[in-house]
Amino acid sequence: MIGPNKQIRAARYGMTIDVDRCTGCGACMVACAVENNVPPAHAGATDRNGITWIRVYKIDNGLPYPETRSAFIPVMCQHCGNETPCVHVCPQQAVDVDPATGVVGEMPQRCLGCRYCMAACPYHARYFNWWDPAWPKGMEKTLNPDVTPRMRGVVEKCNFCHGRWHAAKQQAAAEGKPDTEPVQYLPACAEACPIKAIQFGDLNDPAGAPARAAQSGGSFRLLEKLHTDPKIYYRSKRDWVRASANAPHPFAGQHEAGKENHRG
Amino acid sequence: MRRIPSPGSTKPERRTTVDRQLIPRGVKRCSTGKFLLWILPWAALLAFGLYSAGLCLVKGLNQTNMDNRFAFGLWIFLDLTVIALGAGAFFTGFLLYILKLKELRAVINSAVVIGLVCYTGAVCVLAVDVGQPLRAWFTFWYPNVHSMLTEVTFCISCYLTVLAIEYVPIVLKNRKLRQVPSFLVFEFELHKLVYVLAGVGTFLSFFHQGSLGGLYGVLRGRPFAFREGFAVWPSTFFLFILSAAAVGPSFILLTTWLVEKISRKNLVRPEVFGLLGRISGLLLAVYVLAKTVDTLIWINRTSPEIGFPAAQYYSWQPFGTWILFAEIVLFGLVPALILLAPQLRARTGWLVAAAAMACAGVALNRFVMTVQTLALPTLSFDRYLSYFPSWQETGTFLAVVAFGVLVYSFSFRYFQLFPSERELKFGAAAVRER
Amino acid sequence: MTSTRRDLFKLAGGAAVGALFTPAPWRLVTDTALWSETWPGVPRPARGEIRAKYTNCSLCPAGCAVRARCVGEQPVALMGVLEHPFTHGALCPFGLAGHHLPYHPARIAQGPVKQAAAAIASALARCAANERIAVLDLRPGRTASWTYRRALAQWKNGTYLTPPRTLGGNLAVNLAAAKTVLSFGTPLLDGWGTPGNVIAAREGFRLIQAETVESRTAVMADQWLPIRPGSEPALARAIANVLGNQPLHDAALETGLTEAQIVAAARELADNGPALVLDARERPEILALNQLVGSLGHTIVMRREAPVPAEWKNAVAATELSAVPDGSVRVLLIDESAPGPYLPWSAVEKKLVAENPVVVAFAWSGEGYGRHAQFVLPTAVYPEMVDDIPAAVDSPAAMFRLSAALVPPPADVVNPAEFVAALAQISATNTLRERADAIHKSGRGTLFTYADAKSTALKDVKADGFWKALNEGGCWMDAVPERQEIPKLAFGPPAATLTADNLPLAVVMAEAPAGLGSPILSKMYQESNLRLAEDRVVLHPTVARECGVEDGGRAILEAGCGRLDVLVCEDPGSPQGVVQVAAGPRTLDLCGSSPRAKVVRA
Known part of the structure; x- marks a missing residue:
């Protein structure tokens, strides 16, 4: 625990995702599910009721073939820093923002399953357990001991691999480092990305890679116009990719008015 | 076909069954067999609905067609609608006990039953709708005071208690129950509380009707629903109160008329219909005005300020601008004008049609706030999605309808829901004799 | 003093009120939350000592180095070995979840x-x-x-x-030497070769991807040439003509590209060398371009x-x-x-x-x-099996590494x-050890061990140490010979493809072949549509309308030698006249030899 007269230097963990590097391989999605004990899909699950804490969307510039150009955008909880939309709607304080890390946390044991937070999230980054979590026989042996699987009827989402943060915190303590300083760690998606398109770190640390990348040109955030101050920064040199993050919908140049891209 | 026997006829006294003994004195109710015949299909529907709800509770919410995007579906939409329609209970109480509109005593009992039915049904459906119903009490134990849903939960559960207390005297006035002396005393004591209850009920109702509106208005991440407002309350907070107050009397009017038609009796004086219509029309007119102003502010300021030109919301079929027109003009302004015009209001057909339209308008508003809000994409690469409820969802909701009809039918049969029914009956008989 | 019943009630009432002022009842209520916080049927992860084990992934010929996070003996997560000089710590999504395979519902543990x-x-x-x-x-x-x-x-x-x-056999690709790569539908950035090596080399070359659909590789390529389905040989011919200063004829028409595009691509191959031409199906007439642009000995090398x-x-x-x-x-x-x-x-x-x-x-x-x-x-299946993994197509040097068994296989495999x-x-009971000893005897190359991330010359390692290192996570890499032999590509005649005129749609294998993977891959195939599942086809909305099928609906994919039940996905970014399918055993059986099909309503 933190002593009364110690000053905690608060971290603001965040990410920079280089869209121009992302090949859309899906390694982040798989690594995330493995790390966080997200079960494989129920036979009846679809892209609308499955659980993917991080989801890679294929987006395109809206032009017809062969002028179509696509890009991949991984979208997870954006850990909004300003009036976090999901936090103040939860009726029983199951969602909170950790002031020490800036991470938006979700307590599945507290969750009523009312799904109001899902309606509140503009990024659709929250997922509901429509089914009982089930693993094929024997596969439960491969579960990560640091993360408790969730029960059906509760909402879950990315928490920047809270288990890893906790382990890093414990290791720092074991090494005798002051517990007022933010720890360095990598969430599973950032670690697994084969092309290292995801950079993770403390945005408050101006020398850190994500902070520098976030400040550099071509950086943007999704739906920045809602002023929720998301902590996931994206980067792209392509104008249309940057525009798509905040474009009105239907996206300019979409194939037909009212016809969105079908690859989402 | 039921004949109305004249009081002078000397028919032999019928066999007195328990059913007969429970029916209030001085009113005529259909035969036990006929009543059972009426009950049976509703009971069957209730059984089917309970089976559907059971499936959702046992197997989980995968039985519904809701998904991560359509986190709310049929249930929430209809919950909001029945709660708005059930507002007649508090609003009639408010008019009768606080504003002393004595004419409304003729419908107050019926209004309480309707309120009870609507709120109980809504709460039951909510219990199926949440993923972990066993944790419902967490809201009271770990309340998040910033959440509109906390406010809704607190107010609805408190108000449901108030309604239940208000329902007790109606039950206790039953012919058979009055024979128990302590019930009589209890009822008398309760009766003294009625003004307090009406006041508390009004306060709670205003709040949760508002909070239900606030539920959507605060959604900063959903520009279609997000509204500016006063202090912590977005404009939808006030619009929901107004619209609920406006349709409450309309729904009382509509149900009373329906009960009259089904039971083939005069239950209230025509002036009461007129009064309900006038109140509803007046409030509806205010509501339509406020809603129009709100919509204009939203289209021209709130939405564009966060980068969402309002036109884009209506570029997705089938939710074109027609839905805005239908909500505000067709099912808002038109019924308001009808209800405000004395000549039109005097004709039952117009009056009832206008009341029905007003109810439909509010239902449409709740539909738009729930379904259209969730269907619309926020990210430019997001999809516009559609949703259709599964049979389990529909079934669960039908259970509420059947439950409502059953509770109302029993209440109507055994309790004095319309105090003027007896005098109207004798009046009619006297007229016929003359 | 006598106590009446009234006194008893008073005492009980007083005690009850008094208790409310102690923390006990409130604590109890809070604690009752526990029973609704746990839920029967939710598995509890096993706990135990956390250790790292190392192996090499044998799911594809890349054989990426793997560090397994284990609880006791059981791997619970796999990741790459960052310091590996060739695989560079990259693992693809299939490899990341490889430790689930022994528990796959389709697993066979017994047989006749x-x-x-x-x-x-x-x-x-x-x-x-x-x-x-x-x-x-x-x-x-x-x-x-x-x-x-x-x-x-x-x-x-x-x-x-x-x-x-x-x-991939005696001939290997040396991507690190390439400045320009022209790829004919090769999934270069989506599983081809060794992902880590391709990523490391990617900065060094310009990638031109000639492919009908915008695959993952096309998305990331420097230039995408959207050619008509099946016109790869025509494009190769046209480029050969440009390089040989011959007229283009109507090759340009056949590919759907403009003449300028073809000329530019050919010029780039010629001027910005060393160049490399790859083809997903290794058609000889296309690979022959390598001879024209002088790749042999530079980007295509001999390998022992x-x-x-x-x-x-x-x-x-x-x-x-x-x-x-x-x-x-x-x-x-x-x-x-x-x-x-x-x-x-x-x-x-x-x-x-x-x-x-x-x-x-x-x-x-x-x-x-x-x-x-x-x-x-x-x-046995990875990571139960013991097998060696030869060098992948993009390794200029031979390799020897073992996929060691991290968990024991079932008894009857x-x-x-x-x-x-x-x-x-x-006799073949000890072949891996015999091979390791033979390599050790040659004394060539280096041994890289994963646990300590150290490279050691093989001649400095003892035979037993070599074998132990290979089993505990290591990789032997051959020395690249000083003098490169100029390889000879043997080009056979172009393979004849069967065409069936009554089938209106060209089949394009839009998803690189992937075998049966972990059930968790449903995240990519089922719970998002990031990758095309084998039971899905992608059609342009107009094509779908013509076929009488709709987005999300069931349909039947019919080809010369059979039919397959599929789900339709519409994509306005898909070309007309094409049905995109994912390469897998079922689709390859169906459309592998004749690339035309039709889609009809189920």
């Missing part, structure tokens, strides 16, 4: 081993002179492959079959095989499936335990004798050739190489 052996023996007994026993090895070059070749040498009509390949014991040299040579006469294979043993390119069943089937051939598939699931074989014998060796009555 005795019956299969008896059937093979009786078939061998009545084998006519012109009939043969063959082993189809999907990943040649392994130690097990040598065992097959030695075993087949024991029979006069033993044939060792491999999938056709030009690059890892040394083998001298006593293994009595082995049959590899034969390509197409070189075997039709109707001549009486016994076919297919080793699917080390996945490689899937040959359409129709191509395999026609090589079998007409009457009672015996087909045995060695596989961990029945989803591949097991659907066609009489016998499916269960094998069969080692396919040992099974075949037993049939041929040769």
Whole structure:
């Protein structure tokens, strides 16, 4: 625990995702599910009721073939820093923002399953357990001991691999480092990305890679116009990719008015 | 076909069954067999609905067609609608006990039953709708005071208690129950509380009707629903109160008329219909005005300020601008004008049609706030999605309808829901004799 | 003093009120939350000592180095070995979840081993002179492959079959040397070669991707040439014409590209060398461009095989499936335990004798050739199996690394190489060690060990130490010879493709082939549509309308040799006249040999 007269230097963990590097391989999605004990899909699950804490969307510039150009955008909880939309709607304080890390946390044991937070999230980054979590026989042996699987009827989402943060915190303590300083760690998606398109770190640390990348040109955030101050920064040199993050919908140049891209 | 026997006829006294003994004195109710015949299909529907709800509770919410995007579906939409329609209970109480509109005593009992039915049904459906119903009490134990849903939960559960207390005297006035002396005393004591209850009920109702509106208005991440407002309350907070107050009397009017038609009796004086219509029309007119102003502010300021030109919301079929027109003009302004015009209001057909339209308008508003809000994409690469409820969802909701009809039918049969029914009956008989 | 009943009530009431002022009841209520916080049926992860184990992934020929996070002995997460000089810590999504495979619902743990052996023996007994026993090895070059070749040498009509390949055996690709890469539909950035090596080399070359659909590689390419389906040879011809200063003729028309685009691509290949031309199907007329742009010896190099014991040299040579006469294979043993390119069943089937051939598939699931074989014998699966992984196509040097068993396999699994060796009555129980010793004896190259991320010259390592290092996570890399031999590409005639005119849609394999993966891959295939699942097809909305099918609806994909139930996905970014399918055993069986199909309403 933190002593009364110690000053905690608060971290603001965040990410920079280089869209121009992302090949859309899906390694982040798989690594995330493995790390966080997200079960494989129920036979009846679809892209609308499955659980993917991080989801890679294929987006395109809206032009017809062969002028179509696509890009991949991984979208997870954006850990909004300003009036976090999901936090103040939860009726029983199951969602909170950790002031020490800036991470938006979700307590599945507290969750009523009312799904109001899902309606509140503009990024659709929250997922509901429509089914009982089930693993094929024997596969439960491969579960990560640091993360408790969730029960059906509760909402879950990315928490920047809270288990890893906790382990890093414990290791720092074991090494005798002051517990007022933010720890360095990598969430599973950032670690697994084969092309290292995801950079993770403390945005408050101006020398850190994500902070520098976030400040550099071509950086943007999704739906920045809602002023929720998301902590996931994206980067792209392509104008249309940057525009798509905040474009009105239907996206300019979409194939037909009212016809969105079908690859989402 | 039921004949109305004249009081002078000397028919032999019928066999007195328990059913007969429970029916209030001085009113005529259909035969036990006929009543059972009426009950049976509703009971069957209730059984089917309970089976559907059971499936959702046992197997989980995968039985519904809701998904991560359509986190709310049929249930929430209809919950909001029945709660708005059930507002007649508090609003009639408010008019009768606080504003002393004595004419409304003729419908107050019926209004309480309707309120009870609507709120109980809504709460039951909510219990199926949440993923972990066993944790419902967490809201009271770990309340998040910033959440509109906390406010809704607190107010609805408190108000449901108030309604239940208000329902007790109606039950206790039953012919058979009055024979128990302590019930009589209890009822008398309760009766003294009625003004307090009406006041508390009004306060709670205003709040949760508002909070239900606030539920959507605060959604900063959903520009279609997000509204500016006063202090912590977005404009939808006030619009929901107004619209609920406006349709409450309309729904009382509509149900009373329906009960009259089904039971083939005069239950209230025509002036009461007129009064309900006038109140509803007046409030509806205010509501339509406020809603129009709100919509204009939203289209021209709130939405564009966060980068969402309002036109884009209506570029997705089938939710074109027609839905805005239908909500505000067709099912808002038109019924308001009808209800405000004395000549039109005097004709039952117009009056009832206008009341029905007003109810439909509010239902449409709740539909738009729930379904259209969730269907619309926020990210430019997001999809516009559609949703259709599964049979389990529909079934669960039908259970509420059947439950409502059953509770109302029993209440109507055994309790004095319309105090003027007896005098109207004798009046009619006297007229016929003359 | 007497106490009345009234006093008792008073005491109880007072106690109850008093209790409310103590923390006890409030604490109790809070604690009752516990019983709704746990939920029966939710598994509790096992706890234990956390350790790291190392191995090499054997799910594809890349053989990426793996660090397994284990609880006790059980791997719970896999990740790459960042310091590895060739795989650079990259793991693809399939490899990341490889530790789930032993628990896959499609896993076979038992099979008719005795019956299969008896059937093979009786078939061998009545084998006519012109009939043969063959082993189809999907990943040649392994130690097990040598065992097959030695075993087949024991029979006069033993044939060792491999999938056709030009690059990846004696010829390797040296991406690090390339400045310009023209790829004809090769999934270069989506699983081709060794992902880590491709990513490391990616900065160094300009990538031009000629492909009908905008695949993942096309998305990331510097330039995407959206060519008409099946016009790859035409584009290669056109580029050859530009390079030879010959007129383009109507090649440009055939590809759907403009003349300027073709000329620019050809110029880039010629001017910004060393260049490299790759083709997903390794068509000789396309690979021949390499000769024109001077890739040989630079970006396409000769590669030695890892040394083998001298006593293994009595082995049959590899034969390509197409070189075997039709109707001549009486016994076919297919080793699917080390996945490689899937040959359409129709191509395999026609090589079998007409009457009672015996087909045995060695596989961990029945989803591949097991659907066609009489016998499916269960094998171990990664990470249970012990196997070696030869160098991938993009490694200029030979490699030797083991996929060590991280978890024990089920009791009844069969080692396919040992099974075949037993049939041929040769000894093959310790082949991996023998091979390792042979490599050690050569003294060439270096050993990289994963746990300490150290490279050591092989001559500084003892034989036992080498073997131990290989088993605990290590990789031997051959030294690249000082003087490069200029390889010769042997170009056969262009392969004839069957065309069926009554089928309106060109089939494009939009998703690189991937075998059966962990159930968790549903995140990519089912719970998002990031990757195309084998039971889905992508159509342009107009095409879908013409076929009478709709987005999300069921349909039937019909090709020359069968039909498949599929789900339709509409995509306005898809070209007209094309149906995109994912490459997998079922779709390859259906459309692998004739690339045309039609989609009809189910």
